[in-house]
Amino acid sequence: MTMTMTETPVPLAPTTLERAVAHLSLWTGTLLLTLPLRHTLRCAAGVRRVLGRRGATVRQAERHHATIRLAARRHPSRIACLETAIATTLIAALHGRRVTLVLGARFDPTELHAWIETNGTIIGETNEHDRELHRVYAP
Template sequence: MKKQTGVHVGVSADGIALVDTRPPRGRWFFLDPVGAQLWAKATTGTPTPEAVEEVVAYWQLRGVDPARVRADLRQVADSLERARLLVPAQRPPARPARRQVRFATPVPGRLRDQIAGQVGLALALALLRCTPLGITLAVARAATRLPGRAATVAEAETAHAAVRRAIRAWPGRAACLEESLATFLAAALTGRRLRWVLGARLIPHGAHAWVEAEDAVIGQDETDRVWPYVDALQVERSN
C-alpha cells in the first residue's frame, strides 16, 4: 500500500499545486513547470542535487542559461525542504476536463434542508477554525459513510442554497472553503452525498474549494470564479 504523506497534488500544464494537510494547518505551495520537474524527480528517488543538475541539463539543451536555472532551482529546493514537501504526494482520481459549472441560485428548500444548512455551517466553521485540516478531512470522510445516496444536481443546489441562507445570518466571514464544506455536510445530514474538492489554478495562483454532483460544479459565483481549477484533493464515498 502506498504510504500516505498528507500532501496532495494538482497537476496542470502550467505547473503543480501542492496542498499540505499535515498539522498544524493546511497550506498551498505552487510550482511552475520547471520547479515541478525538480519536485517530480526529487520525490521519485533522485537525490535533490542530482535532480537539480538533471533539470539544468534539460533546459541548457534548449538554450536557457544553466547558471540562472541552477540558482533558481536551488532556491526552490531549499524552499521545498524547509516546507517538508520533498515527499511523494497523493493525486486525485481523474475527472472530466470539461465539467458543467453551475452558478449559485436561491433554490427554496424544506424546513429540514434549512436546519441541515445551519448545522452544516456550524460544523464547518468549528472544524476549520478549531482543528487542523487533517482532522477536518477525517470528519468529512467519516460523513461519507452516513446512510444515503448520491445527490442529484437539484438536491445539491438545494443544500447549497440552504447554506448560503445560513451564511447570510452569520456575522463572520465564510469563504469558499467554509461554504463548500458546509454544503457537503448539510447534504450528508439529509442522506445525500456530494463530492468535496480542493483545487487550484496556476495562472494566476489561487486556491479554491467546491462541491460537485453528477460531475457538475455546484454554486459558483458568476462574478469572481475563474475556471478551470485543477483538482488536488477529493472527498467522496468510494463505492
C-alpha cells in the same frame, strides 16, 4: 473528463427545519476548520461516507448549496468557499445524500478554491474564471 458548471438558481424558500440544519452544518464546519486541514477533510469524508447513502442529484445539491449560502448571511464569522463546501457536504450527508468536496488551485498568480460536485457537475459556480482550476483533493 468534461465538467459542467451550474449557477445556483433562486430556490423556493427553505423550511424552518432546513434553515436549522443549515445553521448546524455551518457551525459544525466552522468548528471543524479550527482543526488541522487534514483532520477537517478526514471528518467531512467520514460523515459523507457514513451518512451519505446515495449520491445527490444536481437539483438536490443546488438546493443544499443555496440553503447554506442563505444561512451564511446570518453567520457571525467569515464564510468563504471552504466553509461553504464543507457545510454543504455536511448538510447533504444529514439528508442522506453524497456530494464530493473538491479543493483546487489556479496558478500565476496562485489562488486556492473549494467547491462541491455531484454527478460530474460543479455546483454553485459560474463559468466566468479566466484560468483553469486544477484539482488538488477530491475523496
